[in-house]
Amino acid sequence: MDTLVLSKGKMLSTHPGVRAEATFQKTIFLSALVIIVLLVAIFLSLLIHSVPSLKAFGLSFFFSKTWDPVSATFGVLPFLVGTLLTSFLALLICLPFSLAISIFIGEYFKKGALSSFLKTVTELLAGIPSIIYGFWALFVLVPIVRNFQTKIGVFPYGVGILTASMILSVMIIPYAASIAREVISLVPSDVKEAAYSLGSTRQEVITKVVLPYARSGIVAGILLALGRALGETMAVTMVIGNSNRLPKGFFSPGNSMASVIANEFTEATASLHISSLIEIALLLFLVTMIINIIGKYIIKKISVGA
Amino acid sequence: MDLHRLKLRIWKDRGFKAIVILFSFLSIVPLLLILFYIIKNGILSISWEFFVELPRPVGEKGGGISNAIVGSLLLVIIAGLPSIPLGIAAGIYLSENKKSRITYWSGLAVDVLQGTPSIVIGIIVYLWVVVPMGGFSAFAGGIALGIMMLPMIVKATEETLSLIPGSLKEASLALGVPYYRTILRVTLPAGVSGIMTGVLISTARVAGETAPLLFTAFGNAFMNWNLNNPVNSLPLLIYNYATSPYPEWHQVAWGASCVLVVFVLTLNLVMRTVIRRWKVQF
Amino acid sequence: MDLLGAGASFPYPLYSKMFYVYWQKTGVKINYQAIGSGGGQRQLLNMTVDFGGSDAFMSAEALEKAPAKILHIPTCLGAIVLTYTLPGNPRLRFTPGLISDIFMGKVTKWNDKKITDINPNENLPDMNIMVVHRSDGSGTTFVFTDYLSKVSKEWEKKVGRGKAVNWPVGLGSKGNTGVAGFIKYSPGAIGYVELGYAVLNRMPVAAIQNKAMRFINPGATSTSIAARVFLPDDTRISITNTNAIEGYPIAGFTWILVFEEQAYRGGPEKKAKALAKALWWMTHEGQKYAEPLHYAPLSAEAIIKTEKIIKSITHNGHSCLE
Numbered sequence: 001m002d003t004l005v006l007s008k009g010k011m012l013s014t015h016p017g018v019r020a021e022a023t024f025q026k027t028i029f030l031s032a033l034v035i036i037v038l039l040v041a042i043f044l045s046l047l048i049h050s051v052p053s054l055k056a057f058g059l060s061f062f063f064s065k066t067w068d069p070v071s072a073t074f075g076v077l078p079f080l081v082g083t084l085l086t087s088f089l090a091l092l093i094c095l096p097f098s099l100a101i102s103i104f105i106g107e108y109f110k111k112g113a114l115s116s117f118l119k120t121v122t123e124l125l126a127g128i129p130s131i132i133y134g135f136w137a138l139f140v141l142v143p144i145v146r147n148f149q150t151k152i153g154v155f156p157y158g159v160g161i162l163t164a165s166m167i168l169s170v171m172i173i174p175y176a177a178s179i180a181r182e183v184i185s186l187v188p189s190d191v192k193e194a195a196y197s198l199g200s201t202r203q204e205v206i207t208k209v210v211l212p213y214a215r216s217g218i219v220a221g222i223l224l225a226l227g228r229a230l231g232e233t234m235a236v237t238m239v240i241g242n243s244n245r246l247p248k249g250f251f252s253p254g255n256s257m258a259s260v261i262a263n264e265f266t267e268a269t270a271s272l273h274i275s276s277l278i279e280i281a282l283l284l285f286l287v288t289m290i291i292n293i294i295g296k297y298i299i300k301k302i303s304v305g306a
Numbered sequence: 307m308d309l310h311r312l313k314l315r316i317w318k319d320r321g322f323k324a325i326v327i328l329f330s331f332l333s334i335v336p337l338l339l340i341l342f343y344i345i346k347n348g349i350l351s352i353s354w355e356f357f358v359e360l361p362r363p364v365g366e367k368g369g370g371i372s373n374a375i376v377g378s379l380l381l382v383i384i385a386g387l388p389s390i391p392l393g394i395a396a397g398i399y400l401s402e403n404k405k406s407r408i409t410y411w412s413g414l415a416v417d418v419l420q421g422t423p424s425i426v427i428g429i430i431v432y433l434w435v436v437v438p439m440g441g442f443s444a445f446a447g448g449i450a451l452g453i454m455m456l457p458m459i460v461k462a463t464e465e466t467l468s469l470i471p472g473s474l475k476e477a478s479l480a481l482g483v484p485y486y487r488t489i490l491r492v493t494l495p496a497g498v499s500g501i502m503t504g505v506l507i508s509t510a511r512v513a514g515e516t517a518p519l520l521f522t523a524f525g526n527a528f529m530n531w532n533l534n535n536p537v538n539s540l541p542l543l544i545y546n547y548a549t550s551p552y553p554e555w556h557q558v559a560w561g562a563s564c565v566l567v568v569f570v571l572t573l574n575l576v577m578r579t580v581i582r583r584w585k586v587q588f
Numbered sequence: 589m590d591l592l593g594a595g596a597s598f599p600y601p602l603y604s605k606m607f608y609v610y611w612q613k614t615g616v617k618i619n620y621q622a623i624g625s626g627g628g629q630r631q632l633l634n635m636t637v638d639f640g641g642s643d644a645f646m647s648a649e650a651l652e653k654a655p656a657k658i659l660h661i662p663t664c665l666g667a668i669v670l671t672y673t674l675p676g677n678p679r680l681r682f683t684p685g686l687i688s689d690i691f692m693g694k695v696t697k698w699n700d701k702k703i704t705d706i707n708p709n710e711n712l713p714d715m716n717i718m719v720v721h722r723s724d725g726s727g728t729t730f731v732f733t734d735y736l737s738k739v740s741k742e743w744e745k746k747v748g749r750g751k752a753v754n755w756p757v758g759l760g761s762k763g764n765t766g767v768a769g770f771i772k773y774s775p776g777a778i779g780y781v782e783l784g785y786a787v788l789n790r791m792p793v794a795a796i797q798n799k800a801m802r803f804i805n806p807g808a809t810s811t812s813i814a815a816r817v818f819l820p821d822d823t824r825i826s827i828t829n830t831n832a833i834e835g836y837p838i839a840g841f842t843w844i845l846v847f848e849e850q851a852y853r854g855g856p857e858k859k860a861k862a863l864a865k866a867l868w869w870m871t872h873e874g875q876k877y878a879e880p881l882h883y884a885p886l887s888a889e890a891i892i893k894t895e896k897i898i899k900s901i902t903h904n905g906h907s908c909l910e
Contacts, residue, residue: 021485021486024486035456096329097329097330100325104326124574129515129570135559140339157759242759242761244754245755262520263724264725266627267725285423288421524621528611528619530590530617
């Protein structure tokens, strides 16, 4: 990378290639630097604009369940709970499906038409815009949930935590599946062969050898899926019910951090209201950042080890 | 030799495989349902007028989504112009300087940026671009989408270039080609399929984004080519119309969803062709 | 020439029609985004739009804090109705106390005695009441909660009036469109929307008992009657819980907010003049579009005051209207 070969007879310092070379090096260096600067700037901006809210409420912001623009009292608890409930429930629902796909492609059908078909479908699932998921959920899932709620005697909102979790789980299936699939397919054959030679069935090899071996990859996939779920805005805001109170259960309407920002940001007139919304954005930013870093760290460890 | 236990294990084995296959194919069901539903409802809207006319006022029948299509295209172009060169340049640096400290932190920043919720990006661009510029604009919307495209392009470039064998580079340098020329004329072209993939994936991803446009591009009932003014886009239109009570607007939203989904899926298919035809085998 | 406005969704059907017609007539594109009255005020204060739309007039404190003088230009009157979805589409009547009880969560079933007492001829089902309110900062909410605060001391104390309040029960939807859209497909739901949204969607509206103890149906007439009050010069007034005998109790003006001095942020005089002309058209020729869309046009008296206000819009001191 550091060899610079000149054509014969030209002076080193005036060769146009030297200048071009230097410019090139500087450009790509600065480009890489810009990304770091961008991220730091995002963090600082969010922090600075959160200051009024931080000063006014401090730690109680995280434990207060009142979100009242009239009295200018703001607390993030309803949205924190809403976000966590929907994201974890979505994860729970998607796990069997994501694992099934990753075992299917990573173990049973590593090559062939079926495998590529499933791979394509999974990628398409990830490619559908979230607004379309939300639109479909609003017109198809909500009536189904409403009918179900009427049958079991619960208040038939249709929208709510459960509905949001359901559409969210569909959206994150590809994320959990992709990394798990890679790791499962990379389990060394000799470990599996050893188990087979001891008389294990396919299922036993998968559940007792492959999955534990691929454990960290699966966890990484789960974390990435979680990160995606936490930040999802549009599909959630269309079916979660937009109720700024602590949800009482899975059938209650609620709200998530991303959704309340989408609802109220353009309109918050009081500076404390705006600042509180930005503080929520800061929280969202930090939480997704931590989860993504942990997930990527696990992936790096696996790729280095493999 | 417990035959009973053996039979149980064999049944478990078969049952497990059946469950895996079942659940795998169940995962496809939502995709099929969504596509089917959108196409079934949206196809009724598709007509020549749909593509060239402007939306009608509230409650009136007819009209089209021309301004949303134009707006979406504008936004994607504005997003790509800065982020594609910047992303490729950063990707080159990251793949060529693996041991550098800057590479470590930059790679980390790319990962975090990729995972940042799009609504947060929307707030940031509102604070950085909309307020200082004194207004909502296609430009602001494009910047927001560009920031979202950046990490994907960087990663695609970095991963693609890392996979190219060093021997290619060495050979070029040995022939006397300067380093920068080597990268630009030899390495990059060899990796073009991977980089194009990154560009296409990121385009498909941001074309469907709504959240960051809520406070930046803002929306427009009319056609707008001026980058300084707000602009409509397919996802924004779908969001506004889908949550309305007017059946005429729902119909338009279905049609727009159809257009959007076809666009995104087409990009995905093009991507596959690109990988197959342009991929340089080593 | 392009103008940008944002704000109330209350008058959105009317503005959408007005601006479409105005564009065809003059070629001036007025892009209005219905992000809620709160958004209208905020974006105007942030100077990111040319005008804001709001059904909640700005308070004296807010005007004080604004970077420059803001004018309120009324464009029409509208009624906020209670709309609901029930089997059989009954025409219901409500008293102020009942409305407060429903929105506070004290009355939770449609066949509650309090409702059936006032509606003896209707067969009300044993369904839960699903309250729907706004999830965004809304002038419609402001007018509605303003009314409830006037008729219920308990409401005034516990919830108060505002563009966004801490609702005791219910779930939220974005904009008048979102609320109407949600109610329309949810059996047992009830919420408050501007009259036009309910009528355009063939949803039932309730008759509400006013201060004179009469049950009044919402409409352009009863809205106009409610507005027969003394109008201050700056037109900032609430007309809920009107004294007028045949007046509809939950009605209100909707305003367009502009800065008096249009040369802020260096905008050209051309734009300021175009804005003033558009406002003049909206409050004169444009008024004919109000009634077909179920709004009430401005009264003659209101128009006189409005003309004075529009004439006072200046650019670098020069009036924007010849």
